[in-house]
Structure formats: structure tokens, C-alpha cells
Amino acid sequence: MLISEIGEVQLIKGLTRDIFPDPEVVVTGIGDDAAAVKTAEDKLQLFTKDVLVEGIHFLRETISPWQLGRKSLAVNISDIAAMGGAPRHLLIAVALPSNTEVEWIEEFYRGMKDLCRICSINLIGGDTVRSPQGITISITLIGEVERERMLVRSGAREGDLVAVTGFLGASAAGLELLLQGLPSQNEWEKEVLKAHQEPPLRIKESRILSASGVVTSMIDLSDGLYKDLGEICSASGVGARIFASSLPISDATGRVCRHLTLDPVSLAVSGGEDYELLFTFSEENLARMKDLSGELEGKIIVIGKIVSKEEGLKIVDFQGEETKLTRKGFDHF
Template sequence: MPLPEKQLIQRIARLAGPRRSGAVRLGIGDDTAVIRPPRGHELLVTTDFSLEGTHFRGEWHSPQSVGHRCLCRGLSDIAAMGGQPIAAFLSLATPADVPQKWIDGFLSGFLALARRTGTTLAGGDIAQSRHGILADVMVVGSVPAGKAVPRAGARPGHIIYVTGALGGSASILRRLYAGERRLPDPKAKADRKHFFPEPCLGVGRYLRERRLAHAMIDVSDGLSTDLHHICKASRVGAIINELLVPLAAGAQPHDALHGGEDYELLFTASPKAKVPIEIHGVPVTEIGWVTKGKNVMISDMKTKPRKLEAEGWQHFTPSRSTP
């Protein structure tokens, strides 16, 4: 059983560090946290569930990996707006039979990523769940007022770019489904991509500061679905050159087109913009362009372009299995 709630909160507060640091004026231990955004900044707020059986599995994911991944989801959303994180809020519910050791491992994974990205754990909630471990993580960040990069900024003629390589996370998941009982090897880059993905905060901020990205989203649901999100919000279409989509090591084209949890950035830029081929060591690849209309197409440059359906993850769709 975990520590009683009060002691558990005290332990989390101690691990989280000072209650007051930078923009966080009051952290864990009052009715609310108090955040003073940097002058001239707006606040960015995002929240993501991570549920055992749906988003992770006890036999596949170490507690450190679960803690890291559930914070990464929100940090990646902040990156996709071109922002910087300020604080995270952790709502965690576990069954009474989860050992405190699991919670400690979870916290160490969560807090290591928080520290490295300048994110203060400033609050949350603790509860007992009847079934399975449930985490809901909110991340609050900031961006200079009016400068957040939305999904809705794509215009016909824009070039579409993606950072890093795609399909790495999905390819590992595919192998786990197939029965490979491989444990993550923190030293193996391909494994880290699934178990300890890295939010693209530096790249997102670079693109926003230089006004290179006009529309941006993180690739969390899969390239096809996330490109549809940009096109729908911007009321445009797109065409992707299948041959240009950068494949992660071990990934198949389907992983790269439809697999989620890559946490790379997908953005559009004016054809006049000088987008570097590498930012902070991360490759940036041109994969297509924005079109008029609302069709999202894909082409292998040989046969007739075909529709790229949004086949990424969606909850409450009967035909798809959950992990």
C-alpha cells in the first residue's frame, strides 16, 4: 500500500524541491498553486491522461518510464506552441495494493524530466483508485503574448516539415504486442524513443522565436491524424511525399505515417523562410506542402496521389484495440 495520503503528499512536496521558484510563487501545500507569468507572457495550459491498460502497461513500462512519459505528453504540447514550461500538476490515483516503491520510481522518472526542462511540480491530487493506475498531468507554460504558434496558421503554398524521425515509438509498441518481452535499455537510442521520449522544447522555441513556423503541432496521435488536425484548423489541404517521410530505426512506413507518441514537431513555413536542415542537433525534413481545398493526400511520386486517411489513435473507436 502507498503511504497514507498526507505523508505521500509531504514526500512528493519534499522531492519536488522549493515551493517558490521563478514563476511559481506558491507550490504544493495550499488550496491552489500561485503562478506569476513572466511579464508580457500568456499562459499555456494542457492536460493529458495516462491510464494503465490504455496508455501504458505494468509489464512493459517501468515506473520510471511511466512517470517520464506522462509528463512528456504535456511538455510536448507546450513545445508545439513554441512555449516554455513553468509548472506541472500531477493527479495520481493508484489501487491500494500498489507498493510505495512503484510510486517512488514513478516520481523519480517524472521529476528527472521536470528538473531537466525547468518544470516545477506545483500541485496535484492523490486518490485511491479501484482499478489500475491513473495519472492526469497538467502542464502550465508561457509564451510572449500573441506569439503562440497555433494549428490554424497553415496557408496554401507553405512547406510542411517534420523534426527527427517518425515511427520509432510505434515500432517498439508493435514488437511488444507481438510478444517480445524486451525490457527497455536506457542506453539504446531506439528504446528511449518509446520509453523515455524527449519533448522538442528547444526546437519549438527556436521556430517560434525566429517566426519560422506558422502552424505547428506535436506528433502525438500519428503523422496522418496530426496533419489532419493542422489542415482542419487552417482550412487547407496538404500533399505529402511518402519518400521523404523520415523513418526511425526499426520503423516501417505504416509506423511513421500512423503511429503515435513520436513527440516530434510537425510545422508549416513559408517557402521564403530559411528553415535550417538541423536545429539543436535535430534534423528537420521537408515532407510536402500545403494546398488549397481540404484534401490530405500522399504520393510516392510514381503512381497517382491517394488520400491520406487519419489512421492515428482515437479513443472510442470499436475497431481498434487498446494496448
């Protein structure tokens, strides 16, 4: 059935079935002119928004509607996690061409609602409109964080260590498989494809890191290490040195790279969409971080060090030689 056949009221009724906003916090949700939620006095509210346009941010052929619904929300959760906070409320607007299949948008909502349930996020409002061409999705996610636990990009200091919460480059390897139209037949191909279509959630990691009191700056890896570490450096007025041999590149990513003759370091540095957390902490807190890493099943991986602004952004290659970090990883020529 096409959405043009059922009308907006029926469509929204169907899409917002089985959502269960927390009645303790949500005073009015979907069904009134605006949502009303209670806020905690000792916390800061966090707001983030993302717009996804078909043909630019996603292709309907390379991701299932369930995965797209999940991913649209997951990338916003990642931004809230990057501040050390927890996601709370969600507003969603979709613009749909009238020839969209009802099943497509239902599956999209199911992916989003499944994640809402896992992460205790209240879907409190939104809008559904007609689009002359292509699907557009706009998500606003509201989160909260204890005042003293909020983490920003500007706190990195010279001598701090740089760490990440998981593998780098897998999502980019998955995207490459999709763009080349290659089927994913084996375990490692499926693994990188999943990294791209179903990005990880790092709320638990974020909350543990923000409670530790030792993280000096944090950002989520949406645009790739090169760009996002660059953001921390420019906000903090520092430089950084990354060790190629410390970059966490999964076995699956390595295999796919060999198969497609891609450089794994280059994917890890500028591939993007890993949605891991990138953060810094003072070297004297390394033991504390190692304890936390145990709690997080080893998901704290030190990849470099903060240096002075004058030293810039550098990478130490596998031969131990230091060169400028570039979009390609390193470039000796």
C-alpha cells in the first residue's frame, strides 16, 4: 500500500503505536500541540539535530528501512554521548513522496522505536509531510547530563593521552563494499557491512567516562579521526601525535582492505561514521583508565598523545617515522 492511500492521520496513528513515554517525565507527548517534559534542576539539557536527505546521506538501495530508522537515531545518540550525557526525548520529522510504501515507513519507525526502547528514549513528537521527491528525515534528540559531568572538546592539554572506544575504519570498509556493489558473502564482509549500517552505541562508555572525572575532552567519531581529532586540537589549542601501530583496525577490516586493495590506515584515519568516542586524559590517570577499560571489556584504546599546537597533527608510521597526519593517513611523497 502507498502512503497516499491512507492519509496522514491514519499513517501517524499506525507509526506511533506502541510507544511508551515515561509517564514520570513526559507530561504530554504525541497528541497535543506540543510535548511537555519535566527537567531536573541539577542537570543540563543537551540538544542535537541531524537531517538526512535521500541521495546525499543515504541510498534506499544500500540500507534497509529498519536499519535506517535505527541509524538515524543512533548518530544523534552518538552526539549526546560525546557530551557525556544520556539521551532522553526524541522528535522526528519525515518528508515522504506520496508513492512511498507504507511498509517502508513502518519498518523505518520500527528500527527507531526498537532503539528507543533499548535506550529509554521517549518519542514525544514530530511531523509527517509530503515531499515532491525523495525522503528527508530530521531528528531532534534531547539529552541530559549532570552539570559537573559534561565533557566538551576544549579541555585537552599537552601531555594528555588520546584514546578511542573501539575499532576504526570498519564502517568505511562496509561503505566501500556497498558502493562497489559487492555482495557480502563471508563473516568479515558481513561484519564491516554491519559496522556501517548498524553503528555502535556508546552510551554506557560515555556515562562511565563522564563519571570518571579524569576525561579532559571528548568528541564522537562521525567524520573520521583526522577531522574529529582536528576539532579537539583546534578547540583546545593543541596538536596531537597518533601512532599508526596503535590504531585499532579489526581483522575483518584488514581482510576487506586487502581484498579491495585499500589502505586500512587511511580508512581508520579519514573513513568516518565509526561512531566511537574519541577522548583525552592525563597520563597520570592511565592506571585509572585501565581499570575502567576492564569494566568496558577493553574498549579503551590509547592511540596517541596531545602535543603542543606548534607541533601540529602528526602520525608515527610503522617504521617509527613521524610525518604530518593527512586525510590519507600518511603521505611520504
